[in-house]
Amino acid sequence: MVDRMISCVEAVRHLWEFLDQGLPDDANQAVEEHLARCVRCCGELEFARKLRGVLRTATAGQLPDDVRGRLAGFIDDLDHAE
Amino acid sequence: MLTASDTAALQQLARDELPGLYGLARHLAGPNEAEDLVQEALLRACESFGSLREHRAGARWLRVILTNVWRDRVRKETRTAREVPVDDVEAFSLYRVLVDEDPYPYSDTLHLDFLGAFTDGDVDTVLLRLPPRYRAPLVLRYVEGFATRQIAQLLELPLGTVLSQLHRGRKLFERAMWDYADECGFVARRDAARSV
The missing domain is CATH 1.10.10.10 (Winged helix-like DNA-binding domain superfamily/Winged helix DNA-binding domain)
Incomplete structure (x- = not known):
């Protein structure tokens, strides 16, 4: 049991850190206990998890052919770099 | 000065990591500056390739260098540029x-x-x-x-x-x-x- 209950606002503020396992033990437990009795914040948690996954996909297919060609040439010339 | 074999190893590492490096540069600096940022990071990598002990850690090492180059650039710019105000988003869900x-x-x-x-x-x-x-x-x-x-x-x-x-x-x-x-x-x- 933690010393105090936390509000939905406070729980939601810590959800991403909770998912990242970056909270101190007492704060982690407070969020866990809040989630155990708050269906709405459980929904927020699931959504935060999905949103985090969406962020991870943001790099896909970002190297255009012309840029790739120029940078490949630059890498080839690195043996002339001082 | 890098040896020929170190240069070849760095070049191979850079080729392997190019899409990821460019993706990071693009996200840090935006599309207009990404290519230049990658180039500067690779030049800096040439200077310090000798400090890379574990070549398996090369991908992460290059990203660290690129982030450092970006950080130094931003610092120079923010000496003259004003802070962009960000309105309060604390309560947004x-x-x-x-x-x-x-x-x-x-x-x-x-x-x-x-x-x-x-x-x-x-x-x-x-x-x-x-x-x-x-x-x-x-x-x-x-x-x-x-x-x-x-x-x-x-x-x-x-x-x-x-x-x-x-x-x-x-x-x-x-x-x-x-x-x-x-x-x-x-x-x-x-x-x-x-x-x-």
Whole structure:
């Protein structure tokens, strides 16, 4: 049991850190206990998890052919770099 | 001065990591400066390749160098540029806005439908709209997988500042997702639906 209950606002503020396992033990437990009795914040948690996954996909297919060609040439010339 | 074999090893590493390096550069500096940032990072990598003990760690090492180059550039710029004000986003919750606005009234999977409307390119566009000081920690944490303490070291910021920027960055990202969806017509707003 933690010393105090936390509000939905406070729980939601810590959800991403909770998912990242970056909270101190007492704060982690407070969020866990809040989630155990708050269906709405459980929904927020699931959504935060999905949103985090969406962020991870943001790099896909970002190297255009012309840029790739120029940078490949630059890498080839690195043996002339001082 | 690198030996011929070190140069060849660095070149191979750079070729292997090019898409990821460019992706990180693009997210940190934006599309206009990304190519130049990669070039400068590779030149700096040439100077310090001897410090790379474990070649298996090369991918992460290159990303650290690139982030350092970007950080140094931003510092120079912010000496003269004014801070971009960011209005308060503390209370914004995309989850709750979706519940309140109910843009897909016949859906049982409202939140998933909303996220499903975004292509990878859309998410990328949204990310690039965020101010760099909030975008950088977000990209380093969630796209590149650096731990929060490592980000603080990389950006030479106190841990508390990084945590605060991450929190605000996440909120800004949520709001930017909503604004983008609204602009692109991914969502039908209630007020618009009522006026039809």
